[in-house]
Amino acid sequence: MRFLPVFLDLKAGPVVLIGAGELLRAKLRVLAAAGARIRVHAIDGNQDLGLSPEDAARIEIATGDPLTADLAGVIAIVCAGASDVGVAMSVRAKALGLPVNVMDDLEHSSFIFPAIVDRGDVVVAVGTGGTSPVVARRVREKIEALLPARIGELAEFIGGFRKSINERIAEFPLRRRFWERVIDGPIGASVLAGRKGEADAALKAIADPSEFARADKPEGSVALVGAGPGDPDLLTIKALRALQDADIVFHDELVSGEILDRIRRDTTRVPVGRRVGKPGIGQDAINKRMIEAAQAGQRVVRLKGGDPFVFGRGGEEVEALRAAGIAYSIIPGITAGLGGAADFEVPLTYRHEATRITFLTAHKARDAEVVDWSTLTDTKMTVVVYMGMTAAPAIRAGLFAAGRSPETPVGVFARVTRPDAQGVIGTLRDLPELVRRTHGGPAILIIGDVVRHAGSLRRQTPNQIISDLLDAAE
Incomplete structure (x- = not known):
């Protein structure tokens, strides 16, 4: 380690900045953002520094030769775009024992600028000894992503x-x-x-x-975390932190293995969800186990596919946690409807064509039978149906009975955002057949004119895509 990381007290005195052009202004913005008092020598004579009035109040525009200027009380010298003046200023600064940085010149610098992560009272500095600022910036980006915003x-x-x-x-x-x-x-x-x-x-x-x-027993808590539709890269940074901090994770069956791999290795994993046709442990049992784990002092994550508050029973779980006096937090995820729309380039709204969206669930035929389909016949409304594969015939019948056209475009998008995602498009008339062609779920149905704008139907051959488009046009 050639350069020792230190933090300079900018209240101790002014920083002298010498240079010209955009390099000078870039360093000026860095120093101003840090709250420094700055004395600027613009050796090109351009005093248009482009600063806000608040920042300008802490900046002194110096005149005269910086090589003969009074440096009493100065705490550091920075040269950016200063050319030969920077080298000469380095010699003077070192003779006076003042820290000096000459931009992109390690030989004449006694300190360097790190890449900075600024979180108010928490500041992280990343350096590479001046050898590769780009590497330092990349490391900073990783740290930025890991640190909570607050x-x-x-x-x-x-x-x-x-x-x-x-x-x-x-x-x-x-x-x-x-x-x-x-x-x-x-x-x-x-x-x-x-x-x-x-x-x-x-x-x-x-x-x-x-x-x-x-106290021997730590305070437990529960985080309701949305896992998104399947792609682990769609997890939020906050969700990743929760998975890394958890002592125990209660997860749905449909949460992908790639997402489960993001959980800390020594964390206990408990599957509590259910698949179609297979019984689960029940919502009351899930609530009870979460509460017991938190009361035992564990940091609990309830990991749910999609978003906890979109057909995920997150509201019921929150009510149970409130009643038990358990501290909890909610970390939203990308719901399958939004993930699928993005995956297959279906705009859920479109100017002059679709101005409203309805999300509904129809897990079984009887679920579809209780939906008031008469409210969903507006051709400018996009209807997104979750868990609608089994109930596809009943969904079609309900919309037909309400007066929706059999030619309404429909897309069935299965396993969205995952490597094996598949999409087929056609018309409302063909909905049950479209479901059969997806070869298994989970899937979302998107119903409305916006489906005509669908982009890449991944995992299909050109002939299949043409066939789907012809089906939709018939």
Whole structure:
């Protein structure tokens, strides 16, 4: 390690910035964003720095030769686009013992700029010793994706209580344990979820911080996590963090193996869902097991295909957790209707053609029979049906009876976003046959004129695609 990572106190004095052109302005934006006081020597004479009035108030436009300028109180020197002046300024800075950076010139720099992840009070610096800024940026992007957006708010929140808690807990190990329990438990989760007021009240309600820190049983919690329709790359960053933090995961049967592979290896995995024609353990039993695990101090994830609140019984599970007094969070996922529409390039809305969307479920024929199809006959409405393969004949009959045209375009999209995804299109008249041609689900049905705009029907031959288009046109 050639360069030691350090953090410079920008309140200690001004930073001198010397250079010209866009390189100067780029470094100026970095320093201004960090809150630095800046003294700028624009050696090309261009003083149009393009800064906001707020930033401009902290910037001094210097005149004269920077090589003879007074450097008293200066904390660092930065040269960007300064050419030979930068080299000469480096010599002067080193003679005075001032940190100096000459952009893209390691030989004349005593410090370098890292790639920065800025989360307020939490700052991560990534460096490669100046050898490859592009690699540093790529590492920064990975870290950006992993860090919660409100991690800086969590640090600020803890900072607001740190002095008072430290005064109440004398032993350092116990004090550390207290903050670990706060950060890893429901209080920290509340801050990261944007519920700072709730977290503030919970921390203030701790009567004895030492006893809280000594408690043997950690506080459990439940995260309802949407796994999306199958592609693991469609998991949200927040969902990935929950899977990595979990002690136990209760997952649906239809959650793909690739997504289950994202769970930490030592986490307990419990399948609790059901497939068509096969009994599951039942919703009450799922609720009971989640609650018991959380009451035992475990971090629980309920991993559900698609989105927990779109035909996923997430509402029922939330009500059960509320009634049991269990801390919980909700992490949405991409629902199959949206995933399938994107996968096969079907715009669910289209200007002048489709201005409304209805999502419904028809798992069995009797489900379709209780739907009021008369409300779904508007030709400018796109109808997205979940779990409708078995009930396809009843869905067709219901729409026919309500007056929807047999020529209405229909798409059946199976196993959406997965490598074996398949889509077939035709008309409402042919719906049961289209379902048979998908060779198994799960599948969504999209009904409406927007299906005419479908793009790539992956996994089909050109002849199959032409046949589908002809079917839709007949």
